[in-house]
Amino acid sequence: MGKVFKFFLIAVVFITGLESYGQSKTRIVCVGNSITFGSGLKDRTKESYPAQLQTLLGPDYEVLNFGVSGATMLKKGNKPYWNTPEFKQVLNSRPNLVFIKLGTNDSKQINRAQMADFVADYKDMVHTFQQLDTKPKVVLLLPLKAFSDTKFGISGTYLRDSLIAMVQKVAYDEQLELLDLYSLFADKEALLVDKVHPNAVGDGFIAERLHSFVLQKNKAGKDLAKQIKTPIKRSSFYGYEELSFSFKGREALIVSPKLVAKGMPWVWRARFFGHEPQTDIALLERGFHVVYCDVAELFGNAEAIGIWNDFYKSLQKMGFAKKAVMEGMSRGGVYVYNWAATNPDKVACVYADNPVLDLKSWPGGKGKGPGSKDNWAAFLKDYGYANDAEAAEFKGSPIDQIAAIVKGKYPMLHVCGDLDEVVPMAENSLPFAEKIKAAGGNIQLIHKPEGKHHPHSLPNPQPIVDFILKATGY
CATH class of the missing domain: 3.40.50.1820 (Alpha/Beta hydrolase fold, catalytic domain)
Structure with a gap:
């Protein structure tokens, strides 16, 4: 009788997938900074890109916004995401898919002395998420283009010339999927009201790109x-x-x-x-x-x-x-x-x-x-x-x-x-x-x-x- 029950449990896990974790929906977690959080929006609970992604995906998905204004990827940055309550919430959220959009604040001059650690810190965060019980897929998002070198201390030039390549290296070394939000906003300066943060329309473009990605039906290729x-x-x-x-x-x-x-x-x-x-x-x-x-x-x-x-x-x-x-x-x-x-x-x-x-x-x-x-x-x-x-x-x-x-x-x-x-x-x-x-x-x-x-x-x-x-x- 014990063997039959054990077989039944295995079948349930195989058939129901997420429900074996007490989840009936695909849970998507958005890790990021103020852009993810929705700073500057009239109603971030509806207009942030995680909120708009939730609307696009519908009831079979649950999208959680764990953005933190000013957060850095760097562990020794001026405001490490690692030290925030939101980071702990991510670890306890049982995600199935994690989008990481960090790096914009790391471009600040105050963080340049620590940039030698950026790739290693990024990989550590990826590994931390991958080792969760739910074994989530981790997807990297390139920072949006910043149309200023001074606003909030963020350097658009440093993002373009240095930091983007670091994120691409992480994606290559770890064989992770990478979405290019930088080029997506290359012609959208008018949607970044302060040269850095998108308005609700801009967040809508991000949500649409992520929505399209989530619904892609791709598979592993040949060697x-x-x-x-x-x-x-x-x-x-x-x-x-x-x-x-x-x-x-x-x-x-x-x-x-x-x-x-x-x-x-x-x-x-x-x-x-x-x-x-x-x-x-x-x-x-x-x-x-x-x-x-x-x-x-x-x-x-x-x-x-x-x-x-x-x-x-x-x-x-x-x-x-x-x-x-x-x-x-x-x-x-x-x-x-x-x-x-x-x-x-x-x-x-x-x-x-x-x-x-x-x-x-x-x-x-x-x-x-x-x-x-x-x-x-x-x-x-x-x-x-x-x-x-x-x-x-x-x-x-x-x-x-x-x-x-x-x-x-x-x-x-x-x-x-x-x-x-x-x-x-x-x-x-x-x-x-x-x-x-x-x-x-x-x-x-x-x-x-x-x-x-x-x-x-x-x-x-x-x-x-x-x-x-x-x-x-x-």
Whole structure:
């Protein structure tokens, strides 16, 4: 009879999960500072991001706010979270998920002498939570962007240049999921009434991001390193594992998410890997892989396409989705579109950023732009032309391959600086978009009215991310 009862208890634990701890709801705990607490809000019990997250998630979840104004992660900071009653409450709360959003107050000058301990102290807090009876998942939140170096003693510059990387290191070393609230607020200064604390609308953006994360249905991925036959170097890409290796004598990279979205979606970055990475980071958060295979400087010729075709085949053997999200900045636009023109059925969508679409414009300099003498010489060699006269009949740019590109029926998004002085829109994205639309293709342009060639992307990549998520069905 005792064995039967014991079996019954095991079954109850297995079936009911949280109810075995006397909980019928998923309990989410928010650890943080004044932003988590809800300082400055008219009604923090309704407007703080934990309160708004509770509203979004509904009755199956219980969200607890343990924010403490002024709190630091540092144990020897000017106000350690470790010494607060709220920290003890967290330990007794039996959480299933813990969001940690600390670090903003650690940027104060008064705490700089202790910053050598920041990573170790952060890891200690993570381990403390992970060792609780409920074995909660711990997720790190990057601090919001602070638009001041003086308000409340908080330094936006120190957050950007030093502290963010420390939090990313913790995420990488401990293999924890990390949400980039910093970029989310890069274009939201108007919502930070005192340059540091968000208003209720700003807290709503945080709540929406956490809500989306909680409901993601991702799973553990494969160990891709076992499927790569050449020597591998492991490193951190903003807190995510990057595998670098050689493919047909070319540098190749694969960055893996902490958890993988169903179907193993991926972004194929062309050229300038790691430059303005905010879109790639946002998609890694959502379970996408990011890959790269260097074919510089072949300007999208047959050799480049052949190498990429083989790289694509190798990724298919690893289980990657059949269709790739193609991402091309500047001359990367040539690479993604020339490959897409040859492989229209393998493309989910294209995100291009101030893209080169006519090689006569750049590097040729045959229009209003300055071009590039050295790169034009490389182009002539790559395509077998002896001189400019022979190259005058060249028809291998994306702008010459409209019919092949629209055949794929995938959506395209271009982010462009209207004042691009290197790759003029009038010779690239504008005529390209007109031809795509005339051929029945689907393309949209995001204009940056005062934007030049640099910087690429958007400080807050959400419009780009939303486009890609919609195009891929996520």
